[in-house]
Amino acid sequence: MTGTFFIIAACFTWALDTLIRYPLLERGYSTLQIVLIEHLTLVLITAPLLIRYRKHYFRLSTKSFASLFFIGGVGSAIGTLAFTQAFQYLNPTVVILLQKLQPIVAILLAYWLLKENIQSHFIRWAGVILLGSFIMMWPDIRLLNTGNLHYSPDQNEFLKGYGYTLIAVFAWGSSTVCGKYLSMQALPANAILSGRFFSGLIVLILFAFSAPESLQSIQTADLSLTVVMALLSGLIGMWLYYQGLKTLPAQMATLAELTFPVFAAAINWVFLDMSLSLYQVAGATLLIAGNIGLRMVEEARTRQSVQQQTA
Template sequence: MQTINQAVTYRPARIKSGFWLVVLGAALWGVDPLFRKLLLDYLTSSQIVLLEHILLFLFAAPVLWVHRSELRGLKWQHVGALLFLSWGGSALATLLFTEALASGNANAVVLLQKLQPLFAIILARVILRESLPKHFSFLFPIALIGTYLLTFGWNIPFGHVNEFIQIGSLLSLGAAALWGGSTVMGRLMLGKMEYGTVTSLRFILALPLLFVITAFEGSAWHFPSEGGPIAAIVINIIFQAALPGLLSLLLYYKGLSNTKASIATLAELSFPMVGVIINWAVFQEVVTLAQCLGFILIWTTLFMISRQNQTQ
């Protein structure tokens, strides 16, 4: 009886920590543009993503070797999920987002990423048969309003439709769909493998596709002749691969292992909060009242879902 009581006592804390690991992992994605924008001055989108995945391969290969026994008994649905995660969520989505930053309206690119929960929730219901969180129809619009305020403030950006119907916006929308679907596919695979194995396969399986895309693109590799810019490029690639790449996904999949995909996808809305902090700390942009309100709305939603998640 004591053992059962202990399990009941500690189960909520475990679920709560999983939810907040998803929040932290997603928040690390918010630092990605800091590194990616500098690299776009010297390299193409496919070259950046390829170099990033080569570094991630060096981290991932030893992990996969240790856990290679988990590859036994994979079914076709698991192979399909892994290919979606690696080719779609890791390779193509990152390419689309990088290219969107280079060619699209930055506000539109950020806003369209908030459509990720819609894609994830639809797929979670269809593939995983997950039920929606309690009061979801009320909490979800609040979170979206918060992300809108963080992105645009009190402004109404839809006066110029052509700013949204352009290549950058379409690329960003494609990235949102792929990343939203990856949330569901990752949750599916975590019923079969450890989170470290899923993360490793996500990076490793993406490499062949990225080599083909980069070769087909045929762009020359333009590295600066001065030592300073070269060092900056190397440092940016390393940090980009380590923080928003490897560490974020390890935290994310660890938390996702005991968090429903429909709940995890709302936890990913921690990304805009990080964006506001970076804009203030790095680019000296003043945080407006609208952004503060958006921050409060998002984190109120996250807190309510976290509390709700403890009782499941």
């Protein structure tokens, strides 16, 4: 069950991220600037790891190198930028709801690329987890019936919004599978971590050169907050995440990631005085119970298999 708890702990750090990220956006800093500073900070901190694992990088196969670059360049850089940009075109609720498609992307890709079997007990517990996630979102789904899904009547505008959202869904869902693949190739978690940040920084620098107007001077206090955010959700969060991926199938990891909205709601309640509804409490309980139950079944099956082999 350790792998599941590592992923859940990572989700907790990502939820804390919102206490810093959103205030920075409200102060007028662009998404590109914030994400760029995050990655620059993380690359500077993990530079010793890049040097330490340089031989591992040189020995990577073409497929492994592409997976590593995909995690950083697409998952870490483009996925985050696309998710934030989607808010400019769509109701934020729509964007968040569509992110729930990530497990479907990850599970299907894990089945196709990693040959992970989808067993009946997994489907049952996955149903419990997804039901919990759906219950948490139900009040927002009801509001969509009376609210506007789009900010503009222009069809091209909301098609852009859906496009950005689905890019983020694919980027993050497939990054889970790529990370698991690299773990299966015995690439150390710290090597994946530092390689992710470095490849993400390369892509973000290219974006910065193409859009220099998105960069502006930043106050010292805000810069310090950005560094803290990078250490919290970037360094600590991703380290926990890749520790979990070492022992957890990609399809289970992506379901464990659905605990993120649970922690986000709880943090908003405690720090931003946004109380939890009965739907959120019930959904969160199902979601967490489903993850624990799924992991317990997996461990029981593993113990039974070991006993049969030693009998």
